[in-house]
Amino acid sequence: MDLLRSLPLGLYLEEPQTWLHKIDPRVKFAWLMSFLTSYVLANNLWRILLVVALIIATLIARIPRRVWQQQMGWLLMLAFFVLAIAAISPDGLGIDNQPRLPANEQILTQQAFSKNPVPKPAVEKKEYSYVLFHEGPVKVTRYSLSLAVRLSTLIFTVIYSTNLYLLTTAPEEITSGIESLMQPFRRFKLPVTEITLTLTLSLRFIPLVLEEVQNLFRSVMTRAINWKKLGLKGAFKLWMTVAERLLENLLLRADQMANAMMVRGFTSPNEHRVQWHDLRLKGHDWLAIATLILFWGIRLAIGTQV
Incomplete structure (x- = not known):
């Protein structure tokens, strides 16, 4: 998988x-x-x-x-x-459908002629x-x-x-385009560059999340666990352990990414701007x-x- x-x-x-x-x-x-x-x-x-x-x-x-x-x-x-x-x-x-015409059409005809003796042209009935x-x-x-x-x-x-x-x-194109569209919001002191940087990192983080989920799933499958013997409580406890391990790995990846940015001297998005696309x-x-x-x-x- x-x-x-x-x-x-x-x-x-x-x-x-x-x-x-x-x-x-x-x-x-x-x-x-x-x-x-x-x-x-x-x-x-x-x-x-x-x-x-x-x-x-x-x-x-x-x-x-x-x-x-x-x-x-x-x-x-x-x-x-x-x-x-x-x-x-x-x-x-909860609609109860009722017919538009009475069950006995002769009653309707007699009422119509008693009120208006002039006969009216027949109207075609549309079934609904x-x-x-x-x-x-x-x-x-x-x-x-x-x-x-x-x-x-x-x-x-x-x-x-x-x-x-x-x-x-590309993620860089997405962030560049959104930053260009959000330029008018700078007048309201909105941190446009910080928002686009966060968006770039989140888009780059999606494949890492899928990779960690894949690795943990493979590690569980390779151990040939007898799920019937574990029971419902044991299986729930096992998957909670896997979810805890997944969270730890993702936090570790995020910390590594932050350290890599700090090592390269990154202090503020406004001071380390990279023009990705024209x-x-x-x-x-x-x-x-x-x-x-x-x-x-x-x-x-x-x-x-x-």
């Missing part, structure tokens, strides 16, 4: 360099925020379109199949299970059913299906859009911005929830 390969969360894909890698990190950050915020007060059609857009963007970017296949597969499977479970779950409205499917204990209503679509698409959009951003953007908008960046404007135009046109 290799967590760094089977669960590539927060990892940067250095090779091959796709067209998503070449876009300015500030533009990609705007796209990420658009995916995360356009979901608010949107209809189900727009939510489904967001999922389709993420899948198409992954395919046309020519990201290696080994990178996205397993993770996208797990996310789609999770979204499908959430869709199925939420669709058949009670919607919580709040319950879409009901077979035994399985019951799917319009509201439960709508709620299921919202939950499943939300899970996929939030997780996969964030992972696609981290996959195609942030300049190019032709493909302006094209991405124009596409983003079109994205929001379509969102306001067809994606608003009625």
